Structure formats: structure tokens, C-alpha cells
Amino acid sequence: MKTVYSDEHRHQDGKAELIDGKLMPCFEMPRRADMILARVKEVKLGEVIEPDDFGIGPVKRVHKANFVEFLRGAWDLWVKQHGAYDALPLNWATRGMRTIEPEAIDGKLSHYSFDAGTPITAGTWRAITAAANVALSGLALLAKGESGAFSLCRPPGHHAGSDFYGGYCFFNNAAVAAQAFIDAGARRVAVLDVDYHHGNGTQEIFYERSDVLTISIHADPKQEFPYFLGHADEAGAGKGTGFHLNLPLRWGSAWDKYEAALAAAMTKLIAYEPEAVVVSLGVDTFEGDPISKFRLRHEDYLRMGQAIAKSGKPTLFVMEGGYAVEALGINAVNVLMGYEQAVRR
Ligand code: SS9
Ligand code: ZN
Numbered sequence: 001m002k003t004v005y006s007d008e009h010r011h012q013d014g015k016a017e018l019i020d021g022k023l024m025p026c027f028e029m030p031r032r033a034d035m036i037l038a039r040v041k042e043v044k045l046g047e048v049i050e051p052d053d054f055g056i057g058p059v060k061r062v063h064k065a066n067f068v069e070f071l072r073g074a075w076d077l078w079v080k081q082h083g084a085y086d087a088l089p090l091n092w093a094t095r096g097m098r099t100i101e102p103e104a105i106d107g108k109l110s111h112y113s114f115d116a117g118t119p120i121t122a123g124t125w126r127a128i129t130a131a132a133n134v135a136l137s138g139l140a141l142l143a144k145g146e147s148g149a150f151s152l153c154r155p156p157g158h159h160a161g162s163d164f165y166g167g168y169c170f171f172n173n174a175a176v177a178a179q180a181f182i183d184a185g186a187r188r189v190a191v192l193d194v195d196y197h198h199g200n201g202t203q204e205i206f207y208e209r210s211d212v213l214t215i216s217i218h219a220d221p222k223q224e225f226p227y228f229l230g231h232a233d234e235a236g237a238g239k240g241t242g243f244h245l246n247l248p249l250r251w252g253s254a255w256d257k258y259e260a261a262l263a264a265a266m267t268k269l270i271a272y273e274p275e276a277v278v279v280s281l282g283v284d285t286f287e288g289d290p291i292s293k294f295r296l297r298h299e300d301y302l303r304m305g306q307a308i309a310k311s312g313k314p315t316l317f318v319m320e321g322g323y324a325v326e327a328l329g330i331n332a333v334n335v336l337m338g339y340e341q342a343v344r345r
Contacts, residue, residue: 001148001336003040003048004137008130009033009154011123014086017168018116019291026119027291027323028168033154036319039329040150045336051130051137054180059132061183062175062205066101067163070112071128071170074120077105086119114159114166114226127155128170135173135318139180142276142314147343149316150336151177156320158199158280159226167226172201174280174318178212181276187211190274190311192265193218194304194335195282195320196292198230198246202280208238213245213272215265216280217258219293220248243272254295255303258285262307270311277313282320283331289324301331305338315339 014026040048060068078087081104089109093099101111109120131153138151157174159167174191181189191206193199193216206212221230236244245268247261269277283301285294296304308315317336322328 001046001150001340002141002146003037003045003150003152004051004134004141005033005037005048005152006051006130006134009127012121012127012155013123014119014121016086017119018088028155029325030154031325032322032328033152035325035329036152036332039333040152042329043333043337045150045333049137051133052140054133054136056129058136058176058180059171061179062162062172064163067112070108071165072125074105074109075122075124077108078120081105084122086121088116088119089113090116112164114164118166118168118170124170131155131157131173132171132176135177136180138316138318139177142316143184147314148336148339151316151318153319156282157201157318158193158195158282158320159197159201161201161204167197168321169201172205174278174320175202175205177316177318178278182211186275188213188272188274189276189278190215190269190272191278191280192269192308193280193282193320194285195280196284196289196294197225197282197321198248199280200226200229203229203234203244206240207236207244208240210239210243213243213269213274215245215247215268217247217249217261217265220250223251224293249294251293252295255297255300258294258296258300259303262304266307266310274311274313277308277311277315279308279315279317280320281317281332281335283322283328283335286322286324286327286331288327289322291323298327298330298334301334302338305335305340306342308335309339309342
């Protein structure tokens with residue numbers, strides 16, 4: 001399997017996030033991608049290629065223009081107001097308040113975000129545009145006939161919605177790729193999100209559509225971030241009704257519970273007969289993950305890859321979360337190796 005990778009991810013290198021009531025060093029750090037790339041090379045997974053530049057057009061197919069332009073200009077506005085240190089929002093509109101976009105940059109950050117864990121830095125724009133190109137270049141490999149491809153995206157994307165960022169995510173790389181499949185003529189694409197956290201952004205983007213099936217297996221939002229989406233009764237709206245599946249699992253879940261949820265996910269996915277599959281590949285389900293509470297082990301990721309291969313469809317793996325940095329390469333690449341082994345059999 002080929003890997004698409006760009007060094008540009010390094011430009012997203014935030015100092016701190018607000019987590020557990022403390023300002024802590026960012027869990028979402030450049031070393032994450034270094035560890036995965038090192039493992040890809042160590043096991044000789046396949047060629048590593050640079051992304052092509054697709055411009056901002058495909059990003060604007062899933063994100064609103066005002067949001068994209070906000071992200072493009074946010075750092076400069078912030079620096080004018082406060083100076084050159086990372087931008088974080090501090091308060092949000094809740095019930096009883098209005099959602100008019102403020103003029104001041106602090107208000108704009110609040111307007112377009114949903115957490116205080118996702119700093120906008122000097123290099124955020126460079127990194128997020130590159131990550132979208134990495135996803136789109138992986139898709140191009142499938143279009144050329146590859147059965148699988150790995151887009152080593154960083155920062156991740158699945159929490160980012162049509163006009164909001166958060167959960168370390170700015171552009172929804174997987175959604176950008178799924179939409180590009182559709183725009184290239186595919187009638188049905190499935191997005192399978194195996195990150196520990198609910199793929200709220202992906203779900204929001206496609207919620208009223210039937211041409212992109214979204215499935216997410218994640219920690220129950222009653223217990224876990226992002227808290228306000230990802231419940232089992234969310235199945236889509238309008239034309240999208242029945243084309244979105246949520247499989248929440250309780251804190252402490254290990255492979256036995258996970259395997260059953262993944263089997264249910266694959267049954268739904270296969271019945272949909274998608275022309276391609278996009279996997280939002282988060283490995284923060286690992287037992288050693290510092291911010292998560294599932295108990296998957298190294299070898300479970302091989303099984304996960306094998307199960308995903310059962311669709312028999314071209315599959316694009318898009319990197320999402322995973323914060324046990326030293327184990328990240330093994331876990332992520334195990335999924336890819338499990339997939340490859342099953343496909344070749
Ligand atoms: C948990 C706070 C989580 C955001 C995590 C985003 C993960 C993206 N107490 N903060 S994959
Ligand atoms: Zn996650």
C-alpha cells in the first residue's frame with residue numbers, strides 16, 4: 001500500500017491545549033506523524049509519495065466559504081490583537097444566545113469553534129491545506145486502480161464540520177476525500193470512523209444525504225468528548241435518514257465489544273454497496289492512549305484491518321487521532337497490514 005505524506009504537517013505545532021481544567025502541552029503534535037511514517041518505512045508498507053496540490057476548491061465542497069476564509073485569516077487577525085502566540089477561544093454561544101459572527105477575532109474564534117483544545121498557530125493554514133491535499137492524493141491513487149491507500153494526514157479532521165473546528169481538527173480531510181469521490185462520479189461512498197471519538201464533523205456534513213453513508217464506532221458521548229453528538233438514535237435526517245449509523249461503546253470497552261460493533265458496522269456498510277470506502281483511522285482506542293478509555297491492544301489493530309477488508313471495495317485510510325505517540329506507528333500500520341494481508345488472500 002502506498003502512503004501519501006507531506007512534511008507540511010510540522011507547521012501545526014501548538015504549544016498548549018485546555019484539557020482536564022489545565023493548560024497542557026498539545027497531545028496532537030508533529031511527532032505523531034513522524035512515528036507513523038517511521039513505521040511505514042520500517043515494515044516496508046510501500047512507496048511514500050508527496051501530495052499534489054488540488055487548490056482550495058475541493059475543501060469548499062464540504063466547508064462553507066466564510067469558515068474557510070476565517071481560517072485563512074484568523075492568525076493574522078489574532079496577531080494584530082494579541083501578538084504572535086497561539087490563538088484559543090474562551091467562551092461559546094449556548095442556549096438563549098445568538099449566533100451572529102462577531103467582528104473581534106476572539107469572538108470569531110468562539111463562533112467557529114467548539115472547544116479550547118485546538119490552537120490556531122502561525123502555520124495552521126499551511127498544515128491544514130496540505131492535509132487536505134494528502135487526503136485527495138490518496139483518493140487519486142484509488143482512482144488509478146489501487147485497492148487501498150494511506151493518507152497520513154495531520155492534523156486530523158473528523159471533528160471539523162461544515163463551518164466549525166475543534167477536537168484538534170480544522171478541515172475534515174476524510175469528508176473532503178469522500179466528497180471528491182462523489183464529484184468524480186461515484187454514486188455511493190461509505191465513511192467508516194474507527195477513531196475513539198465520535199466523528200461529529202463528518203456526520204454533520206453528510207447528515208441529510210444518502211450518497212455518503214457515515215458510520216462511527218466511538219466512546220459513548222454520554223461519557224466522552226465531543227459529548228453532544230454520536231448517540232445511537234442519530235440515523236440521519238431528510239433524504240439522509242437511515243444513512244448514518246452510530247455505535248457508541250462504554251468506557252473500558254476492549255476487543256470483544258469492539259469486534260461486535262465493527263461487525264455490525266461492516267454489515268451495514270456492505271449492504272450499502274459503496275463504490276469506495278473512506279476509513280477515518282484513529283487509533284486512540286489503544287489501551288495506552290493518554291486521553292482515552294478503551295482497551296484495544298496492538299494485535300487488535302491487525303484484526304481491525306482484516307475486518308475492514310471484508311467490504312471488498314477500494315479503501316482510503318485517512319489518519320485521524322491516536323495520542324500514545326510511541327505506539328502510534330505500530331497501531332496505525334497494523335490496521336494497514338491487516339487490511340493488506342486480507343486483500344491479498
Ligand atoms: C477529554 C478531552 C478531549 C479533545 C480530544 C480530541 C481528539 C481528536 N477529556 N479533548 S481525535
Ligand atoms: Zn479521537
